[in-house]
Amino acid sequence: MDTTIAAIATAMSESGIGIIRISGKEAMDVISRIYRSKGGKKKIKEVPSHTIHYGYIYDKEEVIDEVLVMIMKAPRTFTGEDTVEIDCHGGVYAMNRVLETVLKNGAQIAEPGEFTKRAFLNGRIDLSQAEAVIDVIQAKNEYALKSSMNQLRGSVLKAIKGIREEIIYHIAYIESALDDPEHISVDGYGETLGKAVQKQKEQIKRLLAKSSEGKMIREGIKTVILGKPNAGKSSLLNMLIGENKAIVTNIAGTTRDILEEYITLEGISLKLIDTAGIRSTEDIVEQIGVGKARETAKDADLILYVVDSSMPLDENDEDIMKMLEDKKCIVLYNKTDLKAAISQEQIRESIKHPVIPISAKEETGMEELGKQIKNMFFSGEISFNDEVYITNARHKAALEEALSSLELVENSIEMGMPEDFYSIDLMNAYESLGKILGESLGEDLVNEIFSKFCTGK
Numbered sequence: 283m284d285t286t287i288a289a290i291a292t293a294m295s296e297s298g299i300g301i302i303r304i305s306g307k308e309a310m311d312v313i314s315r316i317y318r319s320k321g322g323k324k325k326i327k328e329v330p331s332h333t334i335h336y337g338y339i340y341d342k343e344e345v346i347d348e349v350l351v352m353i354m355k356a357p358r359t360f361t362g363e364d365t366v367e368i369d370c371h372g373g374v375y376a377m378n379r380v381l382e383t384v385l386k387n388g389a390q391i392a393e394p395g396e397f398t399k400r401a402f403l404n405g406r407i408d409l410s411q412a413e414a415v416i417d418v419i420q421a422k423n424e425y426a427l428k429s430s431m432n433q434l435r436g437s438v439l440k441a442i443k444g445i446r447e448e449i450i451y452h453i454a455y456i457e458s459a460l461d462d463p464e465h466i467s468v469d470g471y472g473e474t475l476g477k478a479v480q481k482q483k484e485q486i487k488r489l490l491a492k493s494s495e496g497k498m499i500r501e502g503i504k505t506v507i508l509g510k511p512n513a514g515k516s517s518l519l520n521m522l523i524g525e526n527k528a529i530v531t532n533i534a535g536t537t538r539d540i541l542e543e544y545i546t547l548e549g550i551s552l553k554l555i556d557t558a559g560i561r562s563t564e565d566i567v568e569q570i571g572v573g574k575a576r577e578t579a580k581d582a583d584l585i586l587y588v589v590d591s592s593m594p595l596d597e598n599d600e601d602i603m604k605m606l607e608d609k610k611c612i613v614l615y616n617k618t619d620l621k622a623a624i625s626q627e628q629i630r631e632s633i634k635h636p637v638i639p640i641s642a643k644e645e646t647g648m649e650e651l652g653k654q655i656k657n658m659f660f661s662g663e664i665s666f667n668d669e670v671y672i673t674n675a676r677h678k679a680a681l682e683e684a685l686s687s688l689e690l691v692e693n694s695i696e697m698g699m700p701e702d703f704y705s706i707d708l709m710n711a712y713e714s715l716g717k718i719l720g721e722s723l724g725e726d727l728v729n730e731i732f733s734k735f736c737t738g739k
């Protein structure tokens with residue numbers, strides 16, 4: 283952290299402006315070596331913090347680019363260090379030349395995520411907030427953006443800190459009582475602690491319960507389109523993505539491979555997966571496709587079961603319905619533009635899942651489908667005011683560890699174990715929760731987390 287780092291913070295493609303970011307002890311020296319104001323008089327090192335200046339970047343006597351320079355002095359900066367941002371023209375060559383000049387004059391190239399890592403190591407943000415930075419950048423829909431913005435503003439930090447404060451209070455109490463038994467008594471303390479642990483467990487469980495929603499917000503609901511051949515699965519996929527990506531023909535058994543596409547429906551991200559129509563067949567290639575379809579359906583978050591309403595139900599439909607018994611599923615009663623061979627009621631009698639009439643050809647029924655998905659996964663709405671969404675697998679694992687440590691505390695209380703037993707497991711729970719905030723994490727793990735960031739962030 284003694285070095286001064288620099289990187290291009292914007293995308294490496296032609297754009298209006300490009301930003302080169304410099305952070306570290308020597309940031310002001312570096313910029314003063316290469317910046318000249320328009321009149322040539324202004325000393326950039328002497329300007330007040332958090333001001334913007336117009337001028338040129340020079341490599342010795344050569345003008346490189348016309349720029350705006352932002353001067354931000356420690357500690358009120360993202361990294362907590364002296365920081366300079368150079369707004370130059372957003373050409374790939376121009377950005378590279380400015381960066382090169384910065385590097386020649388005392389800065390080192392930053393590693394991916396190094397700015398955010400410094401913010402974390404300098405105590406400007408905790409690890410959950412640092413991780414939220416990357417989530418904000420990668421957010422693909424409104425809800426993902428909102429939940430990661432909340433996390434960036436400290437929602438996870440606050441929830442975890444609250445639980446940890448309660449745990450440490452009890453650890454401290456037990457430890458002092460053991461040190462000073464004459465003045466502090468632990469008689470009957472098991473009961474008080476039991477109640478507290480119960481409450482902490484509930485708080486953690488609540489966070490965990492929201493984690494599957496969190497995962498779906500972030501990664502999209504894994505939605506598998508299933509049905510017998512010719513039901514209109516590929517037509518549905520094409521309609522939803524607004525593109526003729528999947529091959530559609532009136533030949534049963536057209537689709538063989540799995541096809542994946544991301545879409546946003548009513549603000550919710552879906553990872554849509556088209557599959558081969560399910561039937562028993564002699565064709566070896568098709569058999570493999572059917573096998574893949576069955577396999578993919580196993581760990582789906584949602585199944586869209588497409589039924590051809592112009593054909594009677596047959597043994598293939600029966601077979602599929604059996605697969606769907608304990609699944610989250612929506613039945614799409616397709617081809618409503620044709621004469622029906624089965625009614626919606628007949629389907630409702632054979633399967634307990636909701637049925638929505640659609641026509642993949644005439645593109646009807648999609649609004650209903652969006653609403654139904656929202657109802658199934660988010661009880662009709664996603665609220666962000668007081669809800670903390672755990673979207674990160676690392677956080678989820680740490681919460682689960684904390685929960686099992688608290689369960690051990692409960693066991694010890696029930697079995698009437700000595701008090702020092704309580705504090706060992708309480709301490710483990712405290713530390714597991716601390717991992718979310720980045721406490722007691724090994725350097726390797728911290729490096730690994732930040733290595734997933736983009737350069738310049």
Ligand SMILES: Nc1nc2c(ncn2[C@@H]2O[C@H](COP(=O)(O)OP(=O)(O)OP(=O)(O)O)[C@@H](O)[C@H]2O)c(=O)[nH]1
Pocket residue numbers: 509510511512513514515516517518529530531532533534535536537538557558559560616617618619620640641642643644
């Ligand atoms: N009239 C009408 N035809 C449709 C509709 N949806 C699909 N089709 C037709 O049904 C036939 C089969 O459609 P696909 O989308 O290929 O069906 P699939 O379920 O993907 O079939 P496989 O890949 O063979 O399993 C094509 O001729 C489509 O044009 C619809 O809503 N109305």
Ligand SMILES: [Mg+2]
Pocket residue numbers: 515516517528529530536537557558559
């Ligand atoms: Mg198909």
